[in-house]
Amino acid sequence: MDTMAALKARSAQLVDLHHIMALMQWDQEVGMPRRAAAGRAGQFATLSGLLHRQETDPKLGELLARAGEQPELSGVEQALVRVLRRSYNRNTKLPEAFVTEFAQLTSEAQACWVEARQRSDFALFRPLLEKLVVMSRRQADYFGYADHPYDALLDIYEEGLTTAATEQMFARLKEPLIARVHKWQGRTPGLRFAEPFAGADQERFAARLLAAMGFDFDRGSLARSIHPFSTTLGHHDRRVTNRYSPHGLDFVFGALHEGGHALYEQGISDELAHSHLDDGVSLGIHESQSRLWENIIGRSRPFWERFFPELQTFFPAQFAGVDFESFIQGINRVEPGLIRVDSDEVCYNLHVLIRFELEKALLEGALAVADLPVAWNEKYDEYLGVKVGSDEVGVLQDIHWSHGSFGYFPTYTIGNLAAAQIWAQYKKVDSDYEQTIGTGDFFKIRQWLTEQLYRHGSVYPPTELLEKVTGQPLDSKYFLEYLDDKISGIAG
Amino acid sequence: MDTMAALKARSAQLVDLHHIMALMQWDQEVGMPRRAAAGRAGQFATLSGLLHRQETDPKLGELLARAGEQPELSGVEQALVRVLRRSYNRNTKLPEAFVTEFAQLTSEAQACWVEARQRSDFALFRPLLEKLVVMSRRQADYFGYADHPYDALLDIYEEGLTTAATEQMFARLKEPLIARVHKWQGRTPGLRFAEPFAGADQERFAARLLAAMGFDFDRGSLARSIHPFSTTLGHHDRRVTNRYSPHGLDFVFGALHEGGHALYEQGISDELAHSHLDDGVSLGIHESQSRLWENIIGRSRPFWERFFPELQTFFPAQFAGVDFESFIQGINRVEPGLIRVDSDEVCYNLHVLIRFELEKALLEGALAVADLPVAWNEKYDEYLGVKVGSDEVGVLQDIHWSHGSFGYFPTYTIGNLAAAQIWAQYKKVDSDYEQTIGTGDFFKIRQWLTEQLYRHGSVYPPTELLEKVTGQPLDSKYFLEYLDDKISGIAG
Numbered sequence: 001m002d003t004m005a006a007l008k009a010r011s012a013q014l015v016d017l018h019h020i021m022a023l024m025q026w027d028q029e030v031g032m033p034r035r036a037a038a039g040r041a042g043q044f045a046t047l048s049g050l051l052h053r054q055e056t057d058p059k060l061g062e063l064l065a066r067a068g069e070q071p072e073l074s075g076v077e078q079a080l081v082r083v084l085r086r087s088y089n090r091n092t093k094l095p096e097a098f099v100t101e102f103a104q105l106t107s108e109a110q111a112c113w114v115e116a117r118q119r120s121d122f123a124l125f126r127p128l129l130e131k132l133v134v135m136s137r138r139q140a141d142y143f144g145y146a147d148h149p150y151d152a153l154l155d156i157y158e159e160g161l162t163t164a165a166t167e168q169m170f171a172r173l174k175e176p177l178i179a180r181v182h183k184w185q186g187r188t189p190g191l192r193f194a195e196p197f198a199g200a201d202q203e204r205f206a207a208r209l210l211a212a213m214g215f216d217f218d219r220g221s222l223a224r225s226i227h228p229f230s231t232t233l234g235h236h237d238r239r240v241t242n243r244y245s246p247h248g249l250d251f252v253f254g255a256l257h258e259g260g261h262a263l264y265e266q267g268i269s270d271e272l273a274h275s276h277l278d279d280g281v282s283l284g285i286h287e288s289q290s291r292l293w294e295n296i297i298g299r300s301r302p303f304w305e306r307f308f309p310e311l312q313t314f315f316p317a318q319f320a321g322v323d324f325e326s327f328i329q330g331i332n333r334v335e336p337g338l339i340r341v342d343s344d345e346v347c348y349n350l351h352v353l354i355r356f357e358l359e360k361a362l363l364e365g366a367l368a369v370a371d372l373p374v375a376w377n378e379k380y381d382e383y384l385g386v387k388v389g390s391d392e393v394g395v396l397q398d399i400h401w402s403h404g405s406f407g408y409f410p411t412y413t414i415g416n417l418a419a420a421q422i423w424a425q426y427k428k429v430d431s432d433y434e435q436t437i438g439t440g441d442f443f444k445i446r447q448w449l450t451e452q453l454y455r456h457g458s459v460y461p462p463t464e465l466l467e468k469v470t471g472q473p474l475d476s477k478y479f480l481e482y483l484d485d486k487i488s489g490i491a492g
Numbered sequence: 493m494d495t496m497a498a499l500k501a502r503s504a505q506l507v508d509l510h511h512i513m514a515l516m517q518w519d520q521e522v523g524m525p526r527r528a529a530a531g532r533a534g535q536f537a538t539l540s541g542l543l544h545r546q547e548t549d550p551k552l553g554e555l556l557a558r559a560g561e562q563p564e565l566s567g568v569e570q571a572l573v574r575v576l577r578r579s580y581n582r583n584t585k586l587p588e589a590f591v592t593e594f595a596q597l598t599s600e601a602q603a604c605w606v607e608a609r610q611r612s613d614f615a616l617f618r619p620l621l622e623k624l625v626v627m628s629r630r631q632a633d634y635f636g637y638a639d640h641p642y643d644a645l646l647d648i649y650e651e652g653l654t655t656a657a658t659e660q661m662f663a664r665l666k667e668p669l670i671a672r673v674h675k676w677q678g679r680t681p682g683l684r685f686a687e688p689f690a691g692a693d694q695e696r697f698a699a700r701l702l703a704a705m706g707f708d709f710d711r712g713s714l715a716r717s718i719h720p721f722s723t724t725l726g727h728h729d730r731r732v733t734n735r736y737s738p739h740g741l742d743f744v745f746g747a748l749h750e751g752g753h754a755l756y757e758q759g760i761s762d763e764l765a766h767s768h769l770d771d772g773v774s775l776g777i778h779e780s781q782s783r784l785w786e787n788i789i790g791r792s793r794p795f796w797e798r799f800f801p802e803l804q805t806f807f808p809a810q811f812a813g814v815d816f817e818s819f820i821q822g823i824n825r826v827e828p829g830l831i832r833v834d835s836d837e838v839c840y841n842l843h844v845l846i847r848f849e850l851e852k853a854l855l856e857g858a859l860a861v862a863d864l865p866v867a868w869n870e871k872y873d874e875y876l877g878v879k880v881g882s883d884e885v886g887v888l889q890d891i892h893w894s895h896g897s898f899g900y901f902p903t904y905t906i907g908n909l910a911a912a913q914i915w916a917q918y919k920k921v922d923s924d925y926e927q928t929i930g931t932g933d934f935f936k937i938r939q940w941l942t943e944q945l946y947r948h949g950s951v952y953p954p955t956e957l958l959e960k961v962t963g964q965p966l967d968s969k970y971f972l973e974y975l976d977d978k979i980s981g982i983a984g
Contacts, residue, residue, distance in 0.1 A: 012538075016535045016538035016539070017542075019535055020538075020539060023516060024512065024515060027519065032729065033731075035708075035710045035711050035728040036711070036728045036729035038728070039511075039726030039728055039729060039766070043511055043512055046505050046508035216527075221523060221524075233531075234528050234531030236525065236530070237524065237527075273531075274531070
């Protein structure tokens with residue numbers, strides 16, 4: 001078993017370097033001084049280059065070739081070989097100079113995006129975005145694809161996902177969702193708070209909710225950033241960030257969302273620690289957990305029957321005159337808006353559809369970056385009936401493109417659909433699920449999710465894992481049923 | 493000039509990796525989750541190993557050999573070659589396995605030290621400290637030395653420093669200092685505050701002082717850690733940490749001290765950015781700047797004539813009943829105590845002497861780690877006349893040994909002596925120096941220090957730099973004169 005021991009050691013070392021990069025990224029978004037951006041970009045370039053050399057080491061390729069001849073691999077070992085092969089094949093297709101250049105570009109682009117967004121000035125970001133599109137197309141060419149260059153990028157985030165499959169998924173959602181938006185739009189009132197929220201109190205309440213969910217603060221932390229995210233810096237180091245606007249409840253749902261991601265990661269078996277399997281298997285499966293905790297549990301009536309009194313106690317002035325029913329209606333209000341992350345559950349996948357269509361067009365060359373803001377604004381008008389007033393709340397709202405992450409957005413919709421499908425399965429084993437949520441103790445739910453899903457890390461490919469948990473491939477009917485069940489009762 | 497271009501590129505890449513390690517260290521002490529320690533240790537080991545391979549690359553040795561043949565190197569280029577040679581020679585003497593093992597050990601030891609100190613239990617730390625001593629002696633053997641194994645370690649932190657020179661330095665200080673302790677001990681009352689200090693207010697005041705000193709928050713940050721430190725994560729990323737005990741003014745002098753280190757680093761010329769010269773030249777010179785700002789400026793009468801009213805305004809309840817004179821007496825009180833970092837300026841170098849003698853004995857094998865607490869306590873009794881009640885305030889008080897940093901402590905005394913010597917030089921160009929301090933605007937002082945000292949980074953070796961600034965080698969008379977001038981006026 002020398003081959004397997006060598007592969008495991010290589011996996012551990014590569015994972016270490018990835019976690020170090022994750023720390024650099026976390027720090028960049030959480031606490032790095034303003035003028036350090038260019039220097040950090042150089043550091044990313046240096047470490048990416050070293051990592052790339054390790055990840056493309058021909059000796060790793062030889063070990064992977066020899067692993068196929070090993071007769072008695074355990075299931076976990078077979079999975080490690082499979083995941084390492086996928087990674088090795090991908091990495092050997094990118095020249096080192098490309099990887100270094102791309103890392104430098106994305107680090108600069110992210111700092112530039114922050115500034116462009118603050119100034120609501122797309123023109124500031126445009127030159128870097130143009131480079132990012134060009135490099136992403138080169139990336140797709142390096143990876144190779146059967147039908148569409150976008151296929152090569154989708155597959156990065158969701159193993160096996162294609163442009164055709166994504167088009168089909170949205171084809172089944174687009175009209176039903178637009179119909180439901182029209183049906184429910186503005187049927188319940190929005191929430192109004194008598195006073196703004198103080199950041200320190202929001203942070204304390206966010207930490208309270210994370211603790212209630214079962215987030216282990218000995219194995220993670222909560223920090224502040226412009227755009228909330230969760231990240232893994234080690235098997236026992238799964239961090240979330242959140243943001244604290246004085247207006248509204250973003251801080252609550254941000255915490256539940258990122259907390260869902262982190263619970264998934266914290267639930268991965270210790271057996272998989274320090275290897276490529278110690279990771280959520282795909283962005284779609286990951287998002288299914290953030291959305292399950294944020295929306296299915298976190299916007300449910302029994303959840304707030306338990307936590308609304310605490311929320312009122314934390315924020316007595318803000319909640320003066322907000323009763324429970326109007327709170328439940330408010331947090332489930334269907335109302336088309338400009339911002340994806342603020343979107344209700346019905347409109348959300350239409351935001352994703354817009355990004356999918358635009359990315360596809362950019363990569364095909366059918367749309368020029370210079371024309372992107374206009375195209376963005378037209379689609380928002382057409383699908384959601386809203387007018388985009390400025391780039392800050394339009395085309396500059398998301399961090400993803402500054403990371404060079406084209407092909408990422410569709411996984412949000414996969415996550416929404418998978419969350420509803422997995423939850424439908426949970427309800428079969430816990431018919432008192434509403435009472436379970438109402439206790440405010442999520443041990444039972446977390447235990448089931450951990451047993452079924454979390455502990456497996458990346459052992460099973462995402463489609464196989466979903467079938468293992470729910471008995472069938474991804475099916476949008478559960479999501480539409482879930483919406484109809486909940487929203488009909490609220491927006492009647 | 494291909495050789496120099498290649499050396500500069502290598503220097504930039506190595507500096508990047510060092511700065512990434514500094515980020516990992518910063519995060520470990522500032523925000524890392526408790527259970528992440530072992531994983532982080534593995535990450536340090538992985539990156540140290542990669543870095544070591546880069547730093548010992550025979551091609552770097554060839555480039556350095558060829559650099560000697562280049563006829564037209566600028567002064568800065570010659571300095572870079574000199575510093576790279578020193579680093580290459582040191583690094584090629586350590587086998588990679590040793591470096592990896594040492595990095596793993598120090599990372600574990602640091603987490604262990606935190607716990608041992610919290611529990612005040614030396615026995616918990618002892619096994620790792622024993623390993624650290626053994627590995628430090630192996631390190632000295634690898635480096636080689638003429639007279640004493642300790643020489644090899646002293647030279648790491650202060651180029652050219654020897655055991656004999658350190659013994660001589662202390663021989664000229666020991667009796668004069670003990671005599672002054674006896675003379676001034678307890679002559680002025682200590683400070684008593686009516687109420688404890690709140691951490692958030694302390695942090696705001698610390699940030700206020702850093703801003704007044706001229707610390708650039710766009711190129712650095714202030715965070716919290718158990719033991720205050722300053723660190724460099726990039727040319728435009730020089731960070732300080734501080735701690736906030738509810739009792740006393742540690743937070744003020746911690747901020748001034750770490751701020752002094754950071755000002756030095758922020759003052760390094762942009763011309764030296766992203767190279768081995770972009771660094772304070774030695775720990776002794778570094779400490780001269782932290783002590784200059786903390787003590788010479790920061791405990792002076794004119795400094796507090798400017799800032800005492802602000803301090804009172806920040807902390808009205810705490811300072812009720814504390815007048816200006818008793819404040820000045822309190823912050824300059826001579827009173828032997830247990831804790832080095834809380835020590836007055838007169839006793840301080842006796843704390844350092846104790847550590848120097850113990851380290852030397854440990855490395856010689858004359859003292860066993862098991863006997864260290866007893867030896868520590870005996871010396872504290874002998875030199876300072878104080879009884880050590882527990883390991884937490886005794887042998888476990890300093891982080892340095894957990895980092896494997898033997899030979900570091902003497903640089904504190906070098907710093908104290910150099911600070912007084914450099915300040916004596918400043919007074920020659922600014923006879924109104926008290927008035928300058930009293931304005932609370934330190935531009936003039938910072939400009940002189942930057943011009944004379946800070947901007948040069950590591951271009952000149954430390955002894956050469958000190959002579960360049962002050963016209964003579966290190967001389968303890970300036971420090972003793974400074975003490976006599978100040979303390980006689982206060983404790984008369």
